[in-house]
Amino acid sequence: MIDSSDLLFPEPAASQRKQAIAHAFSRAAHHYDQHAAFQRDTGNILLAKLPSDLHGAVVLDVGCGTGYFSEQLKARGAQVICIDLSSSMLDMARERCGETNMRYQLCDAEALCLPDNSVDFVFSNLALQWCQFLSVPLSEIKRVLKPGGQGVFSTLAQGSLDELRQAWQAIDSGQHVNHFISLNQIKIALAQAECDQYQIDLRPIRLWYHSALALMKDLKGIGATHVDERRTGGVSRRVLMQLESAYQKFSNQEGFLPATYQVCFGAIHR
DSSP, X not given: OEEGGGSOOOOSOHHHHHHHHHHHXXXXXXXXXXXXXXXXXXXXXXXXXXXXXXXXXEEEEETOTTSHHHHHHHHTTOEEEEEESOHHHHHHHHHHHOSTTEEEEEOBTTBXXXXXXXXXXXXXXXXXXXXXXTHHHHHHHHXXXXXXXXXXXXXXXXXTTHHHHHHHHTTOSSOOSOOOOOHHHHHHHHHHTTOOEEEEEEEEEEEEESOHHHHHHXXXXXXXXXXXXXXXXXXXXXXXHHHHHHHGGGOOTTSOEEEEEEEEEEEEEX
16 A cells, blocks of 8 residues: 555645655655656756866755765766755765765755855755745855856746646545646746846656556655645555556557656756
């Protein structure tokens, strides 16, 4: 049985919410990389926005996870500061990247533990959608950048996982998939953060699965679980069969099921 609380997320008291997020990612830390193909795809697109030579630069990796991209930033010559809300994720990043030219800190993207004008670049891959108000981490990223610095980020936008959302809606009225903000709301957040110089690019990225269950296992495997609307009990075999049936209307000719994400890639210039 899959716990229905382990399907995605939406909104309680701030500290309680962050504790739940940290706990979900800590539980996922040791098997995260097995389920993170989508995160690697978006991270590679984001990494291409930064210089290939980062020697002498200080780069902040916000929501570093297991350090997959922290390691690549280090390989480009950067001094990397890894921050994450999950101590277990930081442990995995430390194990991967070592200590040379690396620093690790338990830290919230909405209150970066760094002084003003202290880093040359900020890299944040699929972390900011976990913040309650996008304008807050964007403002923090701008604050810690040195003049002339650049911050790049990716976040999920409205329309992400719509196939899964629609399949669940055919079964019950519960909120099994998070509400993602629109592109216009992302632009408003950038304005609220006083990010005057920026570029954003919205791209659909589609993954294919053998079953709806395989998709949900991937979501659980990366820690993308419901943290704001905890449910009791699990999803019965009958309900899972109903979900599989409802999802079939999206299948392609080969019988694979899509999971479509709308990904906003952004760059902030200081």
